[in-house]
Amino acid sequence: PETPPHTRKLRALTLFDTPRTPKTLMSKLKSRINDKSKLMDDSEDCYSPITRRAHVLGSNVRASLMRASPLVNINPFTPDNRSVSSKRLRTQKASDSVLLQDSGLDDEEDEARPAKRIHLRENNISRYAQEFHEVGKIGDGEFGAVYKCVNRLDGCTYAIKRSKQPLAGSIDEANAIREVCAHAVLGKHRHVVRYYSAWAENDHMVIQNEYCNVGGSLADVLSENQKAGIVMSEKEAQNVLVQIAKGLKYIHSQNLVHLDIKPGNIFICKERRSFGSPRHSNDENEFHAQPENEESIYKIGDLGHVTCVEDPQVEEGDCRYLANEVLQENFSHLPKADVFALGLTIYELAGGGILPKNGPEWHKLRTGNLPPLSGCSSEFNRLLQSMIDPSTSRRPSAAGLLQHPILSTYSSKSKHQLQKELNEQKFQIEILTRELENARKAPQEQPPVFHRESFCVRRGGMLGATRKLQSSLKGGKTTRLIGKKCNRSMSLNMF
Numbered sequence: 331p332e333t334p335p336h337t338r339k340l341r342a343l344t345l346f347d348t349p350r351t352p353k354t355l356m357s358k359l360k361s362r363i364n365d366k367s368k369l370m371d372d373s374e375d376c377y378s379p380i381t382r383r384a385h386v387l388g389s390n391v392r393a394s395l396m397r398a399s400p401l402v403n404i405n406p407f408t409p410d411n412r413s414v415s416s417k418r419l420r421t422q423k424a425s426d427s428v429l430l431q432d433s434g435l436d437d438e439e440d441e442a443r444p445a446k447r448i449h450l451r452e453n454n455i456s457r458y459a460q461e462f463h464e465v466g467k468i469g470d471g472e473f474g475a476v477y478k479c480v481n482r483l484d485g486c487t488y489a490i491k492r493s494k495q496p497l498a499g500s501i502d503e504a505n506a507i508r509e510v511c512a513h514a515v516l517g518k519h520r521h522v523v524r525y526y527s528a529w530a531e532n533d534h535m536v537i538q539n540e541y542c543n544v545g546g547s548l549a550d551v552l553s554e555n556q557k558a559g560i561v562m563s564e565k566e567a568q569n570v571l572v573q574i575a576k577g578l579k580y581i582h583s584q585n586l587v588h589l590d591i592k593p594g595n596i597f598i599c600k601e602r603r604s605f606g607s608p609r610h611s612n613d614e615n616e617f618h619a620q621p622e623n624e625e626s627i628y629k630i631g632d633l634g635h636v637t638c639v640e641d642p643q644v645e646e647g648d649c650r651y652l653a654n655e656v657l658q659e660n661f662s663h664l665p666k667a668d669v670f671a672l673g674l675t676i677y678e679l680a681g682g683g684i685l686p687k688n689g690p691e692w693h694k695l696r697t698g699n700l701p702p703l704s705g706c707s708s709e710f711n712r713l714l715q716s717m718i719d720p721s722t723s724r725r726p727s728a729a730g731l732l733q734h735p736i737l738s739t740y741s742s743k744s745k746h747q748l749q750k751e752l753n754e755q756k757f758q759i760e761i762l763t764r765e766l767e768n769a770r771k772a773p774q775e776q777p778p779v780f781h782r783e784s785f786c787v788r789r790g791g792m793l794g795a796t797r798k799l800q801s802s803l804k805g806g807k808t809t810r811l812i813g814k815k816c817n818r819s820m821s822l823n824m825f
């Protein structure tokens with residue numbers, strides 16, 4: 331290998347039969363040792379950063395800080411708080427005297443606010459049993475167990491992740507809070523698992539997430555395929571690659587990185603193909619056998635390792651997918667470490683076999699030496715090879731991957747799909763035109779009535795027609811929009 335890993339780390343790597351890297355193991359060990367002492371003086375721990383700062387600021391400022399800072403955690407991943415934390419980083423480097431002269435109370439207050447203010451045990455509201463009906467366990471990870479649950483009130487199904495160990499005061503607590511913060515910031519993308527809420531019960535973190543209805547991860551698909559002697563087709567592997575690259579592109583656009591991309595952290599949803607869906611079933615791009623009206627949506631989950639690009643707090647992920655530069659503690663190109671992990675994930679799915687946790691095979695992969703997949707095209711093999719290139723500058727970015735010629739068919743709509751969508755829109759326009767004619771002919775005192783379809787078309791770009799309809803609404807007398815004179819089957823959700 332070009333850059334041999336640190337020998338101490340290398341030795342430790344071979345000692346444990348676990349995908350966790352030595353750094354993770356050591357930090358866990360340390361946290362357990364520290365746990366007892368932290369538990370003994372919890373209140374001081376909670377406020378110690380404030381107290382420390384307050385000594386510098388004087389008693390008046392201390393009093394204001396205690397009054398002004400609400401007891402809430404600070405999400406380190408929101409853009410506002412990221413700028414505060416990088417500011418904090420800069421000011422830490424400056425001398426204390428300069429800091430005191432330059433800062434007003436507001437700045438001092440921002441800097442003095444610790445990221446973690448509420449400890450899990452202070453938030454012990456029992457919700458799980460009260461609010462959810464547990465259907466069954468759907469997964470088990472290093473950190474937590476995941477249950478399929480139905481919310482008693484809204485009747486919807488969720489995946490609820492509960493930490494295995496009591497967390498208060500441990501490093502796992504910080505990680506759990508990090509996972510929640512990351513979810514709260516990133517939960518708005520089709521290819522990232524959606525977050526609903528989080529709370530603590532008996533020192534355990536509980537996270538309520540979107541339930542990915544296949545009820546497992548790509549690791550489960552992989553092991554089932556391996557048992558059955560099946561290998562995922564190149565087209566399906568490309569489909570997974572595109573979807574996860576889209577999720578990563580979004581995460582990276584927020585200046586965050588996942589750092590634990592692997593089949594076990596990619597969850598699957600089967601969705602009905604919606605009206606105007608970009609996927610299509612009857613053309614040459616169909617990639618696998620599943621009912622025509624269903625498609626697989628792959629989502630990035632398990633955000634327990636997410637960190638900021640600018641001020642990274644790196645907790646290494648599974649060592650089988652770990653880029654060498656991260657092991658070497660070079661954190662200057664972290665998004666490319668996600669691309670590396672994705673490359674090996676896809677390689678494994680497409681028949682590359684079980685990945686090594688250490689040893690010469692592990693190092694060989696880190697030199698960019700990827701044995702070609704026999705069932706796949708040379709172009710696809712080359713693409714995977716580039717994703718694990720030892721040079722981060724030669725590795726494509728997540729956004730760059732989506733531009734790759736062999737993947738572009740998955741990233742854009744086909745001619746067939748565009749034609750289909752155009753026909754659907756023409757049909758909707760025709761319906762709206764007729765309704766508009768009828769509305770013009772109708773007697774003045776009758777309020778205009780819109781079908782649900784009208785609304786759909788308005789959203790589809792029928793601005794002119796809508797303006798006419800709006801003006802006919804304004805011009806009329808004050809009318810009851812919903813009720814007495816309206817046909818019950820009509821809908822008026824227009825504005």
Ligand SMILES: Nc1ncnc2c1ncn2[C@@H]1O[C@H](COP(=O)(O)OP(=O)(O)OP(=O)(O)O)[C@@H](O)[C@H]1O
Nearest residue numbers: 469470471472473474476489540541542546547632
């Ligand atoms: N939202 C979800 N929908 C469906 N299944 C899920 C969901 N979240 C988790 N699972 C299942 O639970 C398993 C463990 O979840 P997750 O990876 O979040 O836990 P973890 O303890 O953080 O894992 P790790 O060992 O990677 O640290 C997953 O591999 C998956 O099978």
Ligand SMILES: [Mg+2]
Nearest residue numbers: 471594595632
């Ligand atoms: Mg996981």
